[in-house]
Amino acid sequence: MNLVVKPRPLLIALGVLLLCAFSLSLALGPVSLSLADTAKALLNLLGFPVAGAEQAQLIIEQIRMPRSLLGAAVGCVLALCGVAMQGLFRNPLADPGLVGVSSGAALGAAVAIVGGAMLGGIPAAISPYLLSVCAFAGGLLVTAMVYRLGRRDGVTHVGTMLLAGIALTALAGAAIGLFTYLADDATLRTLTFWNLGSLNGASYPRLWPLLVVTLGVGLWLPRRASALNALLLGESEARHLGIEVERVKRELVLCTALGVGAAVAAAGMIGFIGLVVPHLVRLLAGPDHRLLLPASALAGASLLLFADLLARLVLAPAELPIGIVTALIGAPFFLYLLLRGRA
Numbered sequence: 001m002n003l004v005v006k007p008r009p010l011l012i013a014l015g016v017l018l019l020c021a022f023s024l025s026l027a028l029g030p031v032s033l034s035l036a037d038t039a040k041a042l043l044n045l046l047g048f049p050v051a052g053a054e055q056a057q058l059i060i061e062q063i064r065m066p067r068s069l070l071g072a073a074v075g076c077v078l079a080l081c082g083v084a085m086q087g088l089f090r091n092p093l094a095d096p097g098l099v100g101v102s103s104g105a106a107l108g109a110a111v112a113i114v115g116g117a118m119l120g121g122i123p124a125a126i127s128p129y130l131l132s133v134c135a136f137a138g139g140l141l142v143t144a145m146v147y148r149l150g151r152r153d154g155v156t157h158v159g160t161m162l163l164a165g166i167a168l169t170a171l172a173g174a175a176i177g178l179f180t181y182l183a184d185d186a187t188l189r190t191l192t193f194w195n196l197g198s199l200n201g202a203s204y205p206r207l208w209p210l211l212v213v214t215l216g217v218g219l220w221l222p223r224r225a226s227a228l229n230a231l232l233l234g235e236s237e238a239r240h241l242g243i244e245v246e247r248v249k250r251e252l253v254l255c256t257a258l259g260v261g262a263a264v265a266a267a268g269m270i271g272f273i274g275l276v277v278p279h280l281v282r283l284l285a286g287p288d289h290r291l292l293l294p295a296s297a298l299a300g301a302s303l304l305l306f307a308d309l310l311a312r313l314v315l316a317p318a319e320l321p322i323g324i325v326t327a328l329i330g331a332p333f334f335l336y337l338l339l340r341g342r343a
Helices: 007-027 035-045 054-089 101-118 127-149 158-182 185-196 204-231 235-240 245-267 273-285 289-313 322-342
Strands: none
Touching: 007 035, 007 054, 007 273, 007 289, 035 054, 054 158, 054 204, 054 245, 054 273, 054 289, 101 127, 101 158, 101 185, 101 245, 127 158, 127 204, 127 245, 158 185, 185 322, 204 235, 204 245, 204 289, 235 245, 273 289, 273 322, 289 322
């Protein structure tokens, strides 16, 4: 049974939740900071000098601020793309990975990691950028192939596109398996940890491209909220309401490719955020995309920040890959949704 909450209280509550998650993400870690030291460090960063917080400022400025911003951006864009895919496929169990962008990005990263090692190594100055560019390009390429295979006689067939996404995802998985077989021990470790997802090693150069994409997706998708609402009624009904259905499909696929590709390029493979968050928010906000999109953005950012906190603290000073944490949260929830649908 859905518990629909009024829009303003829901957005305020999710905003407060995100603020708490972000504050805890800055304060907690292998070296925990008090809230007072965290506040002093933030004041210093904002140009209001406060004595006695130099160490806290260094930790937050150089390590935790880029990591927290990266986590918030990745969670936000994955949740938004999840809403877009669930609206496009008219299925609350749809996931951004259905169009193959995640597997394509993973394949691009595998090419960069293993190919670079086989060529004798990549200069450290360009290695992070090359990995991101290859992952992003791989995601866009596979998504373009899925879209092309799903388009016939000028019409995009969502069912065909879904099947093409499954097939190309399997093909990309086989290619990743081949690269895994060819990798040496050190390269295999890098590839494995990247495929499990992590916010470790976040930096401002790695962050800015994702922030630009997240801002673009976050500003553009709400402009298509009415079209997504119309698509819930069916494609024919949406056309009768004056929606350019083919154009909206194309834009949603491209938007998902850009958003998920950028997120995977920045943080590796992180699953279930695009599935769990939109469905959970839909239970609270209802199906109206005018509320569902901003609420999912806030909830996705909060969930990923809390998952990152668990990844950092559970086995401290060691760190779990964040993809393991999101899978442990998302998989039981997914099974619950399946059982709930059968009841």
